[in-house]
Amino acid sequence: MNVTIDKFSGFCWGVVRTVQIAEESLQEYEKVYVLGHIIHNPKEIERLEQKGLKTITVDDFETIAGTGAKVLVRAHGEPPETYRKAFELGIEIIDATCPVVTKLQERVRKFYDQGYQVIVFGKKDHAEVLGVRGVCNDECIVVKNVEQALSYVDFSRKSVLFSQTTMDRPTFLEIKDALKSRINELIIDSMENIAVEFHAKDTICGQVSGRESQLQKFAAENDIIVFVAGRASSNGKVLYDVCRGVNERTYFIENTDEMKKEWFDDVQSVGITGATSTPHWYMNHVQKLIEEM
Helix, strand or coil, rough: CEECCCCCCCCCCHHHHHHHHHHHHHCCCCCCEEECCCCCHCCCHHHHHHHHCCECCCHHHHHCCCCCEEEEEECCCCCCCHHHHHHCCCCEEEEEECHHHHHHHHHHHHHHHEEEEEEEEEECCCCHHHHHHHCCCCCCECCCCCCHHHHHHHCCCCCEEEEEECHHHHHHHHHHHHHHHHHCCCCCCCCCCCCCCEEEECCHHHHCCCCCHHHHHHHHCCCCCEEEEECCCCCHHHHHHHHHHCCCEEEECCHHCCCCHHCCCCCCEEEEEEECHHHHHHHHHHHHHHHHC
């Protein structure tokens, strides 16, 4: 049986950057905290916790204020209120926000300040979306599908559509088409005929959407696929569905004890892949266990 790890899988560059900043900070400072789980992968969280990284929330700021502790902002980013509270309490922030997310926040703020109705394709309580909501005073509309978009959006306003960086492109395009047919060329002023502009900013991370064709090829080349990711990973769900769409024998695991021996009966080739938050060292561990099995 041939067991192969997808060479395009593993950490995206934004996660690599965040983990590197965390490790360097742990070497330099005595106390380092992170706001929320640093990435959506329990194995990598556990590894960094063993190095001394502690997970907290903004509600813990008062407790650690004055201790000299440093607080890491993870790749998902944070709303402006987090930085204000840290400044007021004298807490030093180490900002590891992914530059892609930072750019998304800047673009949302720009259109919000210009009076646009901001629509975000994403999950309302996802850490990244909480940061986006913060930069526009939580005056944006967050939708997960076309039905929600058609129910919640005010078609009479000039609007801009963004996406959480880890969502799927096909649904984004469906929402874009549904809204564009309803928002374009509307009259919003009784005294002037003003064409309402509708903009759709594709802010889906290229390292998520760009993997789709490669992943489809990899899934088709193997008898079965073992997809390794944290269950809280948004891009993990998207990429798993891509695999599953090509190869029905795709199995999602977070831990190796979820694997079943019968998956591998009469199998000649096994492909191992994962989310952009799945560490290579854990996929190597999965490969070793399958080979021993």
